[in-house]
Amino acid sequence: MIEYVSTRDPEQTPYNYNFVLMQGLAPDGGLYVPTSYPEISHDKLADLVERPYVDVFAAVNSLFVGDSMPLDKQRNLAEQAYATAKFPDAPGGNITPLRWLTDDIAIQQLSLGPTAAFKDMALQVLGQHFQHILGETGESLTMLGATSGDTGSSAEAAMKGLGHISLTMLSPEEGMSDFQKAQMAGFSGDNILNISVKGRFDDCQDMVKALKKEPEFAQLGAVNSINWGRVAAQVAYYVHGYTQAVEGDIGRLVDFVVPTGNFGNVLAGYIAKQMGVPIRRLIVATNENSVVDELIQTGVYSKPPKAHITSSPSMDITVASNYERIVADIFPNDPYAVTDYMRTFESKGIVYFREFGVPTDILYRMGFESGMSTHQNRLAAIRYAYDRSNTIIDPHTADAVTVALQEQMYNAAEHIPLVCMSTALPVKFEHTIREALGLVPERPARFAGLEERAAAKAGSFALIAAGDLKSLASLLRENTAH
Numbered sequence: 514m515i516e517y518v519s520t521r522d523p524e525q526t527p528y529n530y531n532f533v534l535m536q537g538l539a540p541d542g543g544l545y546v547p548t549s550y551p552e553i554s555h556d557k558l559a560d561l562v563e564r565p566y567v568d569v570f571a572a573v574n575s576l577f578v579g580d581s582m583p584l585d586k587q588r589n590l591a592e593q594a595y596a597t598a599k600f601p602d603a604p605g606g607n608i609t610p611l612r613w614l615t616d617d618i619a620i621q622q623l624s625l626g627p628t629a630a631f632k633d634m635a636l637q638v639l640g641q642h643f644q645h646i647l648g649e650t651g652e653s654l655t656m657l658g659a660t661s662g663d664t665g666s667s668a669e670a671a672m673k674g675l676g677h678i679s680l681t682m683l684s685p686e687e688g689m690s691d692f693q694k695a696q697m698a699g700f701s702g703d704n705i706l707n708i709s710v711k712g713r714f715d716d717c718q719d720m721v722k723a724l725k726k727e728p729e730f731a732q733l734g735a736v737n738s739i740n741w742g743r744v745a746a747q748v749a750y751y752v753h754g755y756t757q758a759v760e761g762d763i764g765r766l767v768d769f770v771v772p773t774g775n776f777g778n779v780l781a782g783y784i785a786k787q788m789g790v791p792i793r794r795l796i797v798a799t800n801e802n803s804v805v806d807e808l809i810q811t812g813v814y815s816k817p818p819k820a821h822i823t824s825s826p827s828m829d830i831t832v833a834s835n836y837e838r839i840v841a842d843i844f845p846n847d848p849y850a851v852t853d854y855m856r857t858f859e860s861k862g863i864v865y866f867r868e869f870g871v872p873t874d875i876l877y878r879m880g881f882e883s884g885m886s887t888h889q890n891r892l893a894a895i896r897y898a899y900d901r902s903n904t905i906i907d908p909h910t911a912d913a914v915t916v917a918l919q920e921q922m923y924n925a926a927e928h929i930p931l932v933c934m935s936t937a938l939p940v941k942f943e944h945t946i947r948e949a950l951g952l953v954p955e956r957p958a959r960f961a962g963l964e965e966r967a968a969a970k971a972g973s974f975a976l977i978a979a980g981d982l983k984s985l986a987s988l989l990r991e992n993t994a995h
């Protein structure tokens with residue numbers, strides 16, 4: 514039965530899925546990882562060809578949940594998370610469909626959910642799992658998070674109105690798109706509280722960290738991408754993407770190209786590969802914030818002084834939080850080495866594999882490749898997709914398509930499908946689409962008039978100063994779950 518340990522725990526104490534889901538970050542500062550990866554056979558993959566997403570999800574996710582929830586309950590929660598009503602624009606009910614741009618390059622659409630970003634794929638089911646566990650234990654969960662864009666609305670859409678749960682999100686007063694702000698404003702009320710901080714994303718994150726150090730708030734839950742439940746949930750759409758890309762020819766190899774920030778999405782692809790899904794390469798695509806691209810190419814993990822603000826803002830990061838889970842595979846069964854490597858990075862802002870006796874190309878050997886794109890590259894990729902196949906892609910997907918086109922130049926003879934993960938709908942980033950194409954993408958009906966509706970909803974964001982923990986604490990006491 515599947516068990517999890519913290520990457521930094523010298524005792525390697527095992528826990529079950531429910532426990533690590535509720536914990537988020539381990540108390541020792543490490544991340545929870547399975548003690549071994551479950552396997553998925555080719556026969557099982559063949560079974561999942563052309564099945565609806567919830568069937569694929571139920572089969573794959575049960576390998577990670579194990580016996581910590583009854584199987585029929587898991588199925589039931591998945592049905593609620595991925596109900597077709599939440600994905601009204603899914604073609605033929607397929608909520609993660611492929612669309613081919615060329616003979617070899619496809620995009621896999623992951624952003625047809627309630628908030629038009631791929632984070633819905635994991636957070637929808639996380640909300641259901643949280644609520645189920647709390648119902649069993651009779652406990653309640655008060656959550657606090659910081660967001661610079663998609664996590665906020667996606668987490669709020671998933672937690673809105675759920676009993677035993679309250680969610681407070683901090684976001685910077687400036688920096689998010691009007692669309693993103695309006696989305697969050699729409700969720701304010703009931704168990705959801707939005708707080709706007711007069712500062713930047715880093716200020717929001719610092720306030721979350723500072724407040725959690727106070728004993729009264731030590732038990733606050735987390736929705737950010739280091740939660741194992743989010744990573745585990747994402748593995749299912751790699752399986753679904755794989756079976757579609759090979760059209761049932763199980764065993765044929767596929768490459769995935771993944772626009773990457775915190776390394777959450779691509780980590781799920783790596784896990785699918787470890788489980789036996791025939792994935793050849795996991796190709797990481799970054800924007801000008803190329804920390805992970807450099808890490809894969811050079812073996813040096815180096816934190817820049819600050820993030821560039823780019824036209825693919827959900828990837829504007831200086832550290833890749835989930836990377837520690839890969840580090841745990843680089844140093845198998847050696848939590849001391851993992852801790853040492855991560856602490857070196859945390860204290861010096863830079864760490865080299867060679868100091869740890871690890872070859873500099875270890876990530877390549879593990880199946881990773883990478884590339885990066887600039888704003889001009891993204892504009893060109895948006896035009897390319899539009900001209901080639903009449904598809905409007907968002908700027909994050911454009912990062913992936915840029916890198917896929919670079920890869921294809923080297924691999925032209927191989928005809929291995931390159932599946933680019935499409936992580937947001939273009940409607941979220943109208944400004945960049947207009948710059949690339951001179952037009953704005955059509956709005957799905959459910960988002961029509963979003964900004965106007967939000968503007969009419971007065972007081973949907975509380976406003977506090979950066980660093981004002983006193984105001985934050987009193988607002989949180991008012992939005993505590995019962």
Ligand SMILES: *Cc1c(COP(=O)(O)O)cnc(C)c1O
Pocket residue numbers: 630631632663664738772773774775776777778779827828909936937
């Ligand atoms: C969060 C996000 C990403 C980055 O995903 P990670 O899991 O952090 O690597 C990419 N694109 C969009 C649109 C996002 O919202």
